[in-house]
Amino acid sequence: MEKFAFERPFIKRLSSGMPSKFGMKTKIEPITVIDDNLVKDLINKYGSPVFVLSEKTIRKTFQGAKRAFTTRYPKVQFAWSYKTNYLDAVCRVFHQEGVWAEVVSGFEYEKAVRNNVSGDHIIFNGPDKSKDDLKKAILNDSPIHIDHFDELYCIIDIAEESDKIPKVAIRVNMDTGIYPQWDRFGFNYENGEAWDALNRIMLSGKLDLIGLHTHIGTFILSSDAYRQAAAKLADLAVGLERKYGHVVKYIDLGGGFASKSNLKGAYLPGTDTAPSFDEYADAITSSLINSQIKPENLPTLILETGRALIDDAGYLLGTVLANKRLADGRRSTILDIGVNILFTSFWYDHSIIPAQPFSEHTEETAIYGPLCMNIDVLREAIDFPPLIKGDHVVINRVGAYNMTQWMQFITMRPNVIIIDGNNKPFIIRNKESVETIISQEKIPPHLQ
Ligand SMILES: *Cc1c(COP(=O)(O)O)cnc(C)c1O
Numbered sequence: 001m002e003k004f005a006f007e008r009p010f011i012k013r014l015s016s017g018m019p020s021k022f023g024m025k026t027k028i029e030p031i032t033v034i035d036d037n038l039v040k041d042l043i044n045k046y047g048s049p050v051f052v053l054s055e056k057t058i059r060k061t062f063q064g065a066k067r068a069f070t071t072r073y074p075k076v077q078f079a080w081s082y083k084t085n086y087l088d089a090v091c092r093v094f095h096q097e098g099v100w101a102e103v104v105s106g107f108e109y110e111k112a113v114r115n116n117v118s119g120d121h122i123i124f125n126g127p128d129k130s131k132d133d134l135k136k137a138i139l140n141d142s143p144i145h146i147d148h149f150d151e152l153y154c155i156i157d158i159a160e161e162s163d164k165i166p167k168v169a170i171r172v173n174m175d176t177g178i179y180p181q182w183d184r185f186g187f188n189y190e191n192g193e194a195w196d197a198l199n200r201i202m203l204s205g206k207l208d209l210i211g212l213h214t215h216i217g218t219f220i221l222s223s224d225a226y227r228q229a230a231a232k233l234a235d236l237a238v239g240l241e242r243k244y245g246h247v248v249k250y251i252d253l254g255g256g257f258a259s260k261s262n263l264k265g266a267y268l269p270g271t272d273t274a275p276s277f278d279e280y281a282d283a284i285t286s287s288l289i290n291s292q293i294k295p296e297n298l299p300t301l302i303l304e305t306g307r308a309l310i311d312d313a314g315y316l317l318g319t320v321l322a323n324k325r326l327a328d329g330r331r332s333t334i335l336d337i338g339v340n341i342l343f344t345s346f347w348y349d350h351s352i353i354p355a356q357p358f359s360e361h362t363e364e365t366a367i368y369g370p371l372c373m374n375i376d377v378l379r380e381a382i383d384f385p386p387l388i389k390g391d392h393v394v395i396n397r398v399g400a401y402n403m404t405q406w407m408q409f410i411t412m413r414p415n416v417i418i419i420d421g422n423n424k425p426f427i428i429r430n431k432e433s434v435e436t437i438i439s440q441e442k443i444p445p446h447l448q
Helices: 039-046 055-070 088-096 106-115 131-138 149-162 193-204 223-244 275-287 309-313 434-438
Strands: 050-054 076-081 101-102 121-124 144-146 165-173 207-213 248-254 300-303 315-324 331-335 350-354 363-368 377-385 392-396 416-419 425-429
Touching: 039 050, 039 392, 039 425, 050 055, 050 309, 055 076, 055 275, 055 300, 055 309, 055 416, 076 088, 076 131, 076 275, 088 101, 088 149, 088 416, 088 425, 101 106, 106 121, 106 131, 121 131, 121 144, 121 434, 144 149, 149 193, 165 193, 165 223, 193 207, 193 223, 223 275, 223 363, 248 350, 275 300, 309 434, 315 434, 331 377, 350 377
Parallel strands: 050 416, 076 101, 076 300, 101 121, 144 165, 165 207, 207 248, 248 300, 331 363
Antiparallel strands: 050 315, 315 331, 315 392, 350 392, 363 377, 416 425
16 A cells, blocks of 8 residues: 655644535545546656647537527527637637637638638637738638728728628627626627618628627626627617618627636636526527517527637646745645646636545645746645645646647746547647747847
């Protein structure tokens, strides 16, 4: 039998892990295996830290989301939000599932093209589309979601010089009871700006208005906000039909569904508060089918769901570097995972879970990363078992926004692995080397 590591006895003041009004906290179990691969084997083979994605979980989550909508509405199309995780392998899993691409920059547009997504299946969003980007998108028949009047005039300008008719939608922002209101993107519904944009598009005679779009925010915990958003877009669609006899092909409700991660400051865990896909689907589809839109004109419902489709599929594996007592006697544990690669730790209280069986003793512990920087804190204070140098940890629900927002800073970004449907791991992004970083640098002659 393996000997337990000695840990000095201590008297513990109960300050966290106390029962809440719902009872005792749930006991955590170690995560030793991900899709049949031992965590310790993955670390030995691919290094520490390492990001791991489960292809099975991605597909299963997507199929669940799709089912929630297609059982309630006749025409549904998902578009993968590239900025949530644009590693090509991840995008291709979604594209294999029949998901279009939703991009918000010229760079992302290029990535979607290289992933063989046909132009008419790349939705082009965002406030920064250069004239060249717009020309390319128009040539490829991509739906362009217009963000502001300057962009609208630019598209009309391009249309005048070309024989292609740009396919456009407008992004609409609106009051859905979610505050602060996201009113910096698109045209406002309540103050009439959205109608102003629609009228200009219709009267220009040069653009093909194919849809209406909104993205009301992110991590929206209220399905009712979507009910209101869908109703307002349906109202615009009905108005267009009345005024111009024009029928839009789709209504795009954007992304923003909450994942099950724990938001900082939330009283209850994300697993208890995030609405299910069924709840979101109920709100959106009932709003559309109960609107005044004629049944024969019912638009395709497009969804640009990001974090809720991928968060659960991502894991970050790491190793304990050291333990320390802080000046006030509190325990701290230093991991090789910094906030530079776990950007979402600024918003989420991530669960940090030991990757081997652990002692029942727990102590309030601050969990730090390896960066020589005071803000490199993964958790200020959690009830944590005493791990020792070399032990491994798993941080789950990290699939969204980390592999796109990460920074190299004083270290290099680690390997990213996907485990396929047969539980076989593949590297999908190589870890960076000193070479990767300095190959971008140049030394002027006088410093040679
Ligand atoms: C970021 C973004 C999404 C995805 O948002 P999630 O909150 O991750 O679901 C969808 N549409 C647009 C326009 C976005 O900017």
